[in-house]
Amino acid sequence: MLDELAGELNQVAAEAEQLIAAAGSVAELRAAESRLMGKQGPLGRLLGSIGRFPPEHRGPAGKQINEAKVRIAGQFAAARARLEQSADQAATAAARAYDPT
Numbered sequence: 001m002l003d004e005l006a007g008e009l010n011q012v013a014a015e016a017e018q019l020i021a022a023a024g025s026v027a028e029l030r031a032a033e034s035r036l037m038g039k040q041g042p043l044g045r046l047l048g049s050i051g052r053f054p055p056e057h058r059g060p061a062g063k064q065i066n067e068a069k070v071r072i073a074g075q076f077a078a079a080r081a082r083l084e085q086s087a088d089q090a091a092t093a094a095a096r097a098y099d100p101t
Contacts, residue, residue: 001053005046005061009068012042016072020079029083033076043069 019032037043046065053061 001057002060002064005064008042008046009064012036012046013068013072015042016075020075023079023083026080026083029076029080033073037069037072037076043072 016036019036020029023029023032035041039048043065047062047069050058050061050065
């Protein structure tokens, strides 16, 4: 069961990478993060499924899911910081280019 879980977590991680790469704005990135990591998203469903594991596997399963969640959240945070910095730089460049005369 834990091997199956690891495979599902790898799929979620791959989906996260694709969503991050496709996001062109902070709003798109936030929507992707919510869809992936929310209660109805793949990670939320996996967390909710821990009860179907035998008692001796629940702890390791929860640990795997939480580690994946932290790792993916970190990827989203880094991507959000990059997008925000790019947006700030674009706004600064536009402000400098404005010549009211």
